[in-house]
Amino acid sequence: MSVALPPLPRLPPAVPRSGVSADARRALRQLLGDVDRALAAAFRDGADVSALARRRGEAVARIVVHVWTACLGDVSGAALFAVGGFGRGLLFPHSDVDLLVLDEQPEPARLRALEQCFATLWDVGLKVGHAVREPAQCRALAAADASVFTSLLDARRLAGDATLETALRAIVEDPALWPPRDYLAARLAERDARHARYDDTASNLEPNLKDGPGGLRTLDSLRWLGRRLAHAGGFEAMQDAGLLDPAERASLCEAEATLRRYRWALHLEAGRPEERLLFDYQRALAMRLGFEDEHEKNLGVEQFMQGYYRAASQVERLGVQIAERFVELLEPPGEAKPVGEDFVRYGTRLAVRDPELFARRPATLVEIFIARLDEPGLIGFTADTMRRIHQATAQHDGKLAGDPEVLAAFLRLLRRGAPAVDALWRMNRHGLLAAILPAFGQVFGRMQYDLFHVYTVxxxxxxxxxxxxxxxxxxxxxxxxxxxxxxxxxxxxxxxxxxGLFHDIAKGRGGxxxxxxxxxxxxxxxxxxxxxxxxxxxxxxxxxxxxxxxxxxxxxxxxxxxxxxxxxxxxxxxxxxxxxxxxxxxxxxxxxxxxxxxxxxxxxxxxxxxxxxLHSDTQPVRDAAARLEACRAQALVLLQAEGIDAAVVERAWRAFPESSFLRHRPEQIAWQTAAIIRADGVWPLVAVHPLSVRGSTELFVCTPDRDGLFASVTAMLDRLHFSVVEARILGSNAGMAMDTFLLLEADGQQPASAARAEELRQRMQRALAQGGQILPPRRNMSRQLKHFQMPPRIDFRQVDGRTRMALVCSDRPGLLAAVAQVLVACTVRVHDARIATFGERVEDFFQLTDRHDAPLDEAQQQRLLQALRARLGQVA
The missing domain is CATH 1.20.58 (Methane Monooxygenase Hydroxylase; Chain G, domain 1)
Incomplete structure (x- = not known):
């Protein structure tokens, strides 16, 4: 059902050079607001977004011309042009209104009138971007910068001297200004630089609808190239010129409609010109556009984002192919050289010998990718071949997955091992991989709404x-x-x-x-x-x-x-x-x-x-006494190699608990022992190894034991922006704490530098020497984490004379330090901790006892449970 568009605003005739009074500005502002509200209502009713964008462009054009006339009148020697999206006649709810004034002889009076014009437009509520240039200056800038030249391709005169439209057209149509070959190179370089900012993939968690790979800018670029290289500035004209086939044109138009619909909704939701599908808006946008949760593993927001990813991937894929066609348009293929019985090469590109080969023998759809691997010096397929692969894949829809010859060819490809991966990646770009593996097509563009999986499946x-x-x-x-x-x-x-292909192929189905x-x-x-x-x-x-x-x-x-x-x-x-x-x-x-x-x-x-x-002829050493002695022996060898006497080592080891030798590697035992010997009874001892044998920064604290030590250490680590990935909390036979923490830098998740390790040692040493409780700083939660908070899940289990607590919750700044403070307040001791973070989800495991080293009873567990729930709800 078609939805009626709101009527265009009816404006009173502007009085030339009279300016726009305060009352008139208020009236224009009200009129613009009425138009935008009516357009928003039409969007909610399902109106076509392209039609809405054109209607808004027409409405804004009327207002702009009205203000121009009121400020400058029927001027000669100057003209007002719409450029950018406004030049194409499209404006989204919060799009900038880009204007260019060509002025043959800028005079102070006219410049003042222009300033008044632009200020009035801002006052009315339009976000105006403007430039005032002389024609010669405009030409010079266009010659120096392809982006300036491109903006002129869409320029559209709104008001002023008509002769300047001819001057602007002369700039755009000058064959010496950005010849096709140079213009293509400039646009492809701009594309590559723009895509590099977005990790060269449309499948990021918070993609950019406009400038990201496969975004609306890609579609605009295709039109610009079509106009400059083939005098075909629209998809219909590009189809007539043979640059697109009907199916490709339909795919681009369908994808563009999706992207425009999402962009219109995003502007309304954000209330500003936001082009990124941020987590802040994704759920609300899914609801606004009618997506509903199917089950917990196929959320409405995931379906909404899948619609974006599929559209963007389609645009990205066709954009690459069409760019190749433009390259071949300027550089026709040379002499054909045979590659086997079915293929030929033109320079560095592969093609089919028989145009109907893919239709006649579907297995050759896979075999051409194998041939590309085998033939040295190839960088891809000809543009015509890429089109035929896509056409044949669509023609054989539903049949390739069951064709024995296709599957046999696919297996031959897989047996190439590592080189096959590049072919699989390219097959996916053509939709061929999903045709052979229909289940893979189901996860095409499927996101997982979390911070752990940063790409689509x-x-x-x-x-x-x-x-x-x-x-x-x-x-x-x-x-x-x-x-x-x-x-x-x-x-x-x-x-x-x-x-690798199948490990996540069932994501989103439930179960x-x-x-x-x-x-x-x-x-x-x-x-x-x-x-x-x-x-x-x-x-x-x-x-x-x-x-x-x-x-x-x-x-x-x-x-x-x-x-x-x-x-x-x-x-x-x-x-x-x-x-x-x-x-x-x-x-x-x-x-x-x-x-x-x-x-x-x-x-x-x-x-x-x-x-x-798993060794077939031996059994693992499971006897604790044997493992303990093996660790001691290896550590002793390492210490003696440093020149430390065995008797000194043995005296130091008298205080070590047996669990040290069972839970640490010999290298760690040797390093800790040497640090204790060097300390010579001066406590607290703080030693830091920037890169330990465990692939992390190791912090060793040896000091007279006291309750709350774990909380103090974790608070200081939080202050210094270290993440704890593992903690071993041991007590010596002489009443000393012998605690080991494995750390990574919180920002980069890498071990610390030597300078950072020394900073950690000094600050931890001073803090522990002063005694008292160290409190962690309060830091704000990141914008992204705020959208992925869930109630904590806490479970207790008795294991080997201790209470094992499993904590599953959302990550947030200072989490471990906050948990440690709660444990102190509940008179609970920590003996071991394993910290695992998966995106926004934390899964931590603690070995706990009361202050008498007994497991926590039911009442203690309940007190701890309530305290943790209360505290974790406050961490922000």
């Missing part, structure tokens, strides 16, 4: 595959030594690529995506004709792809029982290696900020311990 999956491919590169060995050692040992790399994905993977491997054992290997990896990460971050992997339980699930060393590779790639592909030295060391330690546990 499809983008994340492809980044995981790219990371797996990096493990095949010897240059990555320094950064990923274990992974780069494992990858060459894989005799079937296609199994890893399949596991456990690992279980659902396991079933999908098993079924697809059977369709590929893989042996059942290989299919089970892929399905197992998909089912348990989170196991290694959660075990390492949430449990104590120095405990042999923990390692053994993990090993029992893994079963053999081949699976362990594959799971390690997938786990590392998954973490890195989730967010660039997640991977750090601590996680690297943590996973490597779990891998090594599990590999030992």
């Amino acid at each position: 499809d983008e994340h999956t492809l980044r995981v595959l790219r990371q797996l491919a990096r493990f095949a590169d010897p240059a990555a060995r320094a950064e990923f030594p274990v992974a780069c050692e494992l990858w060459p040992t894989l005799d079937q790399p296609e199994l890893m690529l399949l596991a 456990d995506h690992s279980v659902l994905g396991e079933n999908d993977a098993r079924a697809f491997c059977a369709k590929l004709g893989l042996p059942a054992a290989d299919g089970e290997q892929v399905a197992w990896l998909v089912r348990w792809h989170l196991l290694m990460s959660t075990t390492a971050q949430r449990q104590d992997i120095t405990d042999p029982e923990v390692v053994q339980r993990f090993a029992d699930v893994v079963g053999d060393r081949e699976r362990l290696g594959r799971l390690y590779l997938l786990t590392v790639a998954d973490i890195i592909g989730t967010s660039p900020k997640l991977w750090n030295g601590w996680k690297d060391r943590l996973l490597a330690d779990l891998y090594a311990a599990t590999r030992h546990a």
Whole structure:
């Protein structure tokens, strides 16, 4: 049903050069407000946004011309032009009104009149951006700057001397000014620079509707290029010129309609010219546009954002292809050279020999990507070939996934291992990957509404595959030594690529995506004709792809029982290696900020311990006494190498609790022991190792034990902007606290520099020497975190004579320090802490007792529970 647009405003005739009185300004302001309210109502009723934007552009143009006439009259030698979106006749609710005045001879009186004109427009409520230039000056600026020249392409005269319109057209149509080849290079360079600001992907959590990859600016750029290079400034004209086919034009128009609708709604929601789909607005926009929650794993806001991602990805993909067509328009392909039986190359680009090949033999849709891998020196496909791939994929819609020859070709591609990843990425850009894997098409553009997953599911999956491919590169060995050692040992790399493709493929369906994905993977491997054992290997990896990460971050992997339980699930060393590779790639592909030295060391330690546990001819050392003696012996060797006498070491170790040797590595024991010996009884002792063997900065505090020490240390760490990833709170046999904290810089999640480590040591030393309670600073919660707050979930369980408390809640500044203060207030002691943060979600685990080192009884647990709930609700 069509929705009637509000009528254009009826203005009284302007009296030339009379100016605009205060009463008239108020009337214009009221009129503009009435128009905007009527347009907002029409939008709510479902009116077409392009029509609304044109109507607003027409209404604003009337007001602008009215004010121009009132201030300047029927002037000669000067003209007023609309540029930018206003020049194209489109204005969104809070768009800038961009104006250009060409003035042949600017005189003081006219400049004063122009100032009055622009000031009046601002007074009326229009956000005016303006420039006043002489024609020669305008030409010089356009010649020097492609963006200035581009703005003139959309210029539209609103009022003033008509002869200046001819002057402006002469600038735009001058063949010597930005010739097609130069203009194309400038626009592509601008595109690349703009996209680089947005991580070269449209799949960011808070994308920019206008300037991000696949945004409205991309569509404008295609029109500008069409006009300058082919005299075809619109999509219809570009179709007539052969630069677009009907399906591509329809796709661009559909995507543009979505982006414009979202932009109109965003302006209304924000009440200002906001172009970013910030978390602040996403839920409200989803509701405004009618999206509803299907279930907890397919929220309305996720559906809303998927609509954006799909539209932007379509624009981005077609934008790349059309840009290639412009390149070939200026540089026609040279001589064809055969590449196998079905393909030819033109210079650095690959093409089909027979235009109907893809329609006749669908398997060649995959084979051309294999040929591109095999043929050296190729950088891509010809523009015509890209179009034919897209057309054939649409033509075979629903059939490719079941075509045995297509699947056989796809398996041949996967068996190329790491090089296949680049082909998979390109196949996704053409929609071919989703055609072969329909389940992958379901997660195309699917976001997860949290701060942990910073990309859509499809983008994340492809980044995981790219990371797996990096493990095949010897240059990555320094950064990923274990992974780069494992990858060459894989005799079937296609199994890893399949596991990477399927590990998140069931996101958004409801239920456990690992279980659902396991079933999908098993079924697809059977369709590929893989042996059942290989299919089970892929399905197992998909089912348990989170196991290694959660075990390492949430449990104590120095405990042999923990390692053994993990090993029992893994079963053999081949699976362990594959799971390690997938786990590392998954973490890195989730967010660039997640991977750090601590996680690297943590996973490597779990891998090594599990590999030992899975050794076929030995059993893991599970006897505590034997492990203790082994640690002591290795630490003693290290200390003697530093010149420390064994008898001195033994005297120092008399105060060490046995758990030190069971929970720390020999290198840590040696470092702590040497620090204690050097302190020679002067307390408190604070030692800091900038980069410990655990891949983090290690803080060791040895001081007479007292309640509240943990709270004081964590408060000071919070003041210094350190994140605690692990804490070991031990008491010596002589009444000393021997506490170890593993730290990362809060901002960059990296170990501290030597200078920062020394700052930490000195400030912690002074604070603890002064005694008393250290209070953490109060810091405001970030804008993003405010949108992801949830009630804390707290569980207690008795384990080995202590109370294990699991705390799951939203992250916020000073969280650990606040929890520590509550523990002090409730007379609870901390003996161990493991801190895990997943985006906005925190999962912390504490080993607790009362002040008599007894487990917490039911009443104590309830008091602590209520106190934590009350305090966490106050942290901000």
